[in-house]
Amino acid sequence: EVQLLESGGGLVQPGGSLRLSCVASGFSFGSYGMTWVRQAPGEGLEWVSGISGSRSNTYYADSVKGRFTISRDNSKNTLYLQMNSLRAEDTAVYYCAKGAHYNFYSNYVDYWGQGTLVTVSS
Amino acid sequence: DIQMTQSPSTLSASVGDRVTITCRASQSIGNWLAWYQQKPGQAPNLLIYTASNLESGVPSRFSGSGSGTEFTLSISSLQPDDLATYYCQQYSSSWTFGQGTKVEIK
Numbered sequence: 001e002v003q004l005l006e007s008g009g010g011l012v013q014p015g016g017s018l019r020l021s022c023v024a025s026g027f028s029f030g031s032y033g034m035t036w037v038r039q040a041p042g043e044g045l046e047w048v049s050g051i052s053g054s055r056s057n058t059y060y061a062d063s064v065k066g067r068f069t070i071s072r073d074n075s076k077n078t079l080y081l082q083m084n085s086l087r088a089e090d091t092a093v094y095y096c097a098k099g100a101h102y103n104f105y106s107n108y109v110d111y112w113g114q115g116t117l118v119t120v121s122s
Numbered sequence: 123d124i125q126m127t128q129s130p131s132t133l134s135a136s137v138g139d140r141v142t143i144t145c146r147a148s149q150s151i152g153n154w155l156a157w158y159q160q161k162p163g164q165a166p167n168l169l170i171y172t173a174s175n176l177e178s179g180v181p182s183r184f185s186g187s188g189s190g191t192e193f194t195l196s197i198s199s200l201q202p203d204d205l206a207t208y209y210c211q212q213y214s215s216s217w218t219f220g221q222g223t224k225v226e227i228k
Contacts, residue, residue: 035217037219044207044209044219044220044221044222045158045160045166045209045211045219045222046219047216047217047218047219050217059216061216062123095165095166100171105213105216106154106213106214107213108156108168108171108211108213109156109158109166109168109211110168110171110177111168112165112166112167113165114165115165
């Protein structure tokens with residue numbers, strides 16, 4: 001059974017940093033692209049960042065480019081999202097999501113984690 | 123960037139009704155489109171991929187069609203368990219989600 005368990009969310013002040021983690025199990029982690037998708041309170045889904053199975057290719061939404069960094073440790077079956085210079089508009093539930101294929105492009109999500117809430121507020 | 127527009131934003135229908143949701147892309151995306159269902163308080167769940175392929179375990183009352191710029195998600199006979207918000211997502215060029223369609227049961 002595929003499981004994705006996010007952690008690291010919480011309350012942070014504007015300008016602060018957080019690191020989200022997602023521990024995966026139930027599949028060959030390094031063989032699949034992974035993604036972070038967020039959802040602001042009462043709003044729709046927004047793609048944040050993606051990474052290929054080998055870690056060699058990373059992708060970012062314009063809204064987070066230069067502030068967020070996606071990475072993965074295939075030996076630990078773990079996906080990360082380092083979030084710096086956080087803003088109030090980054091407040092959202094952040095979902096870790098498994099791609100159906102190896103690459104980011106031409107890919108879609110076949111499994112989602114339950115999400116971790118990030119609140120940016122003073 | 124490719125924009126995805128869903129209609130309607132909210133839909134109210136009775137149990138047993140056929141329901142159709144439309145998703146339009148701002149440029150051609152071939153058939154690189156997925157549909158997700160998000161029930162209240164839960165993470166999204168994959169329904170359809172590559173425009174018309176039903177994900178394993180998804181009830182057969184769900185179906186998808188379309189290509190290019192116009193796509194539809196249909197529910198052949200609406201059930202109480204289908205109360206949810208539905209999102210389309212293009213994966214032709216980066217990723218973009220539609221704004222969602224909330225389905226309510228009359």
